[in-house]
Amino acid sequence: MNTTTKIYIAGHRGMVGSAVWRALEKKGYTNLVGKTSADLDLRNQQSVLNFFQNEKPEVVIDAAAKVGGILANNDYPYQFLMENMQIQNNLIDTALKSGIEKFIFLGSSCIYPKFATQPLKEEYLLTDSLEPTNEWYAIAKITGVKACQAIRKQFNKDYVSLMPTNLYGTHDNFDLKSSHVLPAMLRKFHEAKLNNTPVALWGSGTPMREFLFVDDMAEAVVYALENKLPEYLYNVGSGKDITIKELAETIQKAVGHQGEIIWDATKPDGTPRKLMDVSKMKEMGWQYSTELKEGIEKTYAWFLENINSVKEVKM
Numbered sequence: 001m002n003t004t005t006k007i008y009i010a011g012h013r014g015m016v017g018s019a020v021w022r023a024l025e026k027k028g029y030t031n032l033v034g035k036t037s038a039d040l041d042l043r044n045q046q047s048v049l050n051f052f053q054n055e056k057p058e059v060v061i062d063a064a065a066k067v068g069g070i071l072a073n074n075d076y077p078y079q080f081l082m083e084n085m086q087i088q089n090n091l092i093d094t095a096l097k098s099g100i101e102k103f104i105f106l107g108s109s110c111i112y113p114k115f116a117t118q119p120l121k122e123e124y125l126l127t128d129s130l131e132p133t134n135e136w137y138a139i140a141k142i143t144g145v146k147a148c149q150a151i152r153k154q155f156n157k158d159y160v161s162l163m164p165t166n167l168y169g170t171h172d173n174f175d176l177k178s179s180h181v182l183p184a185m186l187r188k189f190h191e192a193k194l195n196n197t198p199v200a201l202w203g204s205g206t207p208m209r210e211f212l213f214v215d216d217m218a219e220a221v222v223y224a225l226e227n228k229l230p231e232y233l234y235n236v237g238s239g240k241d242i243t244i245k246e247l248a249e250t251i252q253k254a255v256g257h258q259g260e261i262i263w264d265a266t267k268p269d270g271t272p273r274k275l276m277d278v279s280k281m282k283e284m285g286w287q288y289s290t291e292l293k294e295g296i297e298k299t300y301a302w303f304l305e306n307i308n309s310v311k312e313v314k315m
């Protein structure tokens with residue numbers, strides 16, 4: 001690896017892919033390649049093959065996926081299973097057949113069993129049943145992890161999987177129909193501030209969640225790129241969790257909303273706690289640097305600057 005190595009970032013316009021692109025540029029990497037889904041549909045095997053033959057990337061970072069919250073996962077199980085498998089299978093298999101030595105696959109903490117002991121360790125993978133609402137997405141991701149692991153085992157190539165915790169930051173999806181909890185709250189508090197109204201939130205506020213600023217995630221990807229990690233799977237997170245109530249209060253303060261927060265306890269809370277054990281990545285030499293308050297302030301500043309163009313996701 002050097003700064004002229006040709007690195008293909010699949011999903012380079014997404015929240016994670018764009019952060020990885022920025023992080024690599026900042027470190028002086030000059031030979032980055034990216035294609036939008038309109039220019040290269042990664043579900044199409046022949047298009048992916050043609051792209052690899054023409055561009056000849058030397059390293060691949062797979063940050064392309066069909067991503068969404070509980071509602072989207074619940075309504076479109078087939079797309080979440082099949083499209084994610086198509087995207088990653090085409091990328092992984094074509095990379096292998098093109099002789100690519102280094103591949104970074106991004107999964108998600110939902111690959112771990114629903115009732116696994118907390119904090120979630122890498123070795124809990126496939127030890128029990130998944131959370132049913134997003135098992136389609138999780139199973140697709142598990143097959144990606146396993147494909148990369150098989151390549152390591154059989155071909156001795158550096159294909160590694162990183163499992164991020166809940167990510168947030170610039171270029172996030174703020175569409176209330178499909179967004180994750182943090183950007184959805186940020187938008188709700190912003191709109192309530194403008195309208196001078198209270199904010200109504202789902203559940204009791206007691207579940208605990210972990211969050212990582214996307215630029216920290218990008219640093220972890222760069223770390224995995226520049227170092228040969230000895231195992232096939234690494235969790236990436238802050239290793240710290242907070243209650244949803246604390247999250248709401250932190251966002252409320254960052255946004256400057258003055259009104260009341262109404263918790264609708266008749267709505268489901270979801271799993272009581274979800275925290276990753278990030279000690280493996282820490283032992284390797286990487287750890288997060290952006291605290292939640294700072295990350296939320298940066299995200300809100302970006303949201304305000306880009307309010308007219310924030311993503312509206314169509315399924």
Ligand SMILES: NC(=O)c1ccc[n+]([C@@H]2O[C@H](COP(=O)([O-])OP(=O)(O)OC[C@H]3O[C@@H](n4cnc5c(N)ncnc54)[C@H](OP(=O)(O)O)[C@@H]3O)[C@@H](O)[C@H]2O)c1
Pocket residue numbers: 010011012013014015016017035036037038040041042043062063064065066067087106107108109163164165166167168171180
């Ligand atoms: N966000 C999180 O909290 C989180 C947490 C854990 C793991 N992750 C993982 O991180 C990765 C990136 O997530 P993200 O949040 O950055 O998602 P995102 O913002 O939705 O970006 C996804 C990217 O995938 C591309 N893509 C989707 N379908 C495609 C297709 N058929 N052909 C080509 N490109 C396609 C999109 O390209 P276009 O923009 O060109 O359409 C987009 O740039 C995913 O693997 C996800 O599972 C995310």
